[in-house]
Structures are given as structure tokens and as C-alpha cells.
Amino acid sequence: MRHLILGAALALLLPLSAQAQEAGDAAAGEKAFAPCKACHAFGKNGVGPDLKGVVGRKAGAHEGYNYSAALKGSGITWDEANLKEWLKDPKAKVPGNKMVYPGLKDDKKLADVIAYLGTQK
Ligand code: HEC
Numbered sequence: 001m002r003h004l005i006l007g008a009a010l011a012l013l014l015p016l017s018a019q020a021q022e023a024g025d026a027a028a029g030e031k032a033f034a035p036c037k038a039c040h041a042f043g044k045n046g047v048g049p050d051l052k053g054v055v056g057r058k059a060g061a062h063e064g065y066n067y068s069a070a071l072k073g074s075g076i077t078w079d080e081a082n083l084k085e086w087l088k089d090p091k092a093k094v095p096g097n098k099m100v101y102p103g104l105k106d107d108k109k110l111a112d113v114i115a116y117l118g119t120q121k
Pocket residue numbers: 033035036037038039040047048049051054058059060061062066067068069070071072078087096097098099100101104113
């Protein structure tokens with residue numbers, strides 16, 4: 001009986017934890033965001049554009065920031081999938097953009113950073 005209950009509990013918990021991982025961990029994402037802080041802040045433009053509310057925003061659309069023509073004309077909206085491609089390899093996603101960042105190759109950190117961005121509304 002004990003085993004049955006334990007088994008049922010595990011069966012319930014496992015898919016939940018798998019989902020949590022896929023969606024990214026915002027707290028871990030805050031740490032993974034550290035290198036981005038050299039250029040980005042929330043609430044003001046710096047070397048890079050203000051990232052407050054960036055999830056769901058049109059690319060190259062934040063007021064007062066001087067974007068590259070490439071990003072401005074990209075037609076991208078920053079949903080999770082586009083952010084993933086962009087942050088993994090900015091040059092490949094938008095050739096000619098001016099974000100000097102080689103890309104975040106670790107999928108877990110990538111998901112975490114995007115989850116963190118989603119909390120900055
Ligand atoms: C060396 C400076 C630098 C670093 C480091 C950097 N960025 Fe950027 N980022 C920029 C610049 C500059 C742009 C604008 C690019 C353009 O106009 O072509 C930009 C654009 C962006 C955009 C698009 C914003 C918009 O309004 O369309 C996102 C999202 C973004 N960066 C996220 C990040 C994240 C997350 C990291 C860390 C993993 C990061 N960046 C690291 C400089 C940087």
C-alpha cells in the first residue's frame with residue numbers, strides 16, 4: 001500500500017518538475033542574467049535597450065533607444081521562441097544587429113534567463 005501511494009505521488013510530481021525545468025527558473029535566470037547587465041537594465045536604456053517588458057514587445061521598438069536598422073526592421077516580436085533563438089546566436093537570428101554578445105549556448109540557462117525576463121514587466 002505504501003509503495004502504491006509513493007508511486008502515485010511520484011507519477012504526479014515528475015511531470016510537474018519536468019515542466020518547471022522546461023519553462024525556466026526565474027531565480028536562476030537572475031544569476032544567468034549577470035553578464036547581460038553590462039549593457040542592459042530594467043527601466044532605462046544603456047549600451048543596450050531597456051529590457052523592462054521586453055517579452056511580448058516588438059523588436060527594436062523601445063522609445064528613446066537608437067537601434068540598428070537590422071533589428072528595427074526585423075519584424076520580430078519577442079515571444080519565448082524568438083528570444084531563445086536570438087539569445088542563443090544573435091548574429092544568426094538578426095544579421096547586422098549591434099548587440100555584441102556571442103550567445104548563450106547552455107539551454108538551461110537560456111530558459112532561465114527568458115523566465116527571468118518574463119518577470120520584469
Ligand atoms: C555588450 C553589450 C550587450 C550584452 C552583453 C548583451 N546585450 Fe542585449 N543588446 C545589446 C544591444 C546594443 C542591443 C540592440 C541591438 C540592435 O539594435 O541591433 C541589444 C538588444 C537586446 C534585445 C532586443 C531588445 C529590443 O528592444 O528589441 C534583447 C531581448 C536583449 N538584447 C537581451 C539580452 C540578454 C538577455 C543578454 C544576456 C544574455 C544580453 N542582451 C547581452 C547589447 C548587449
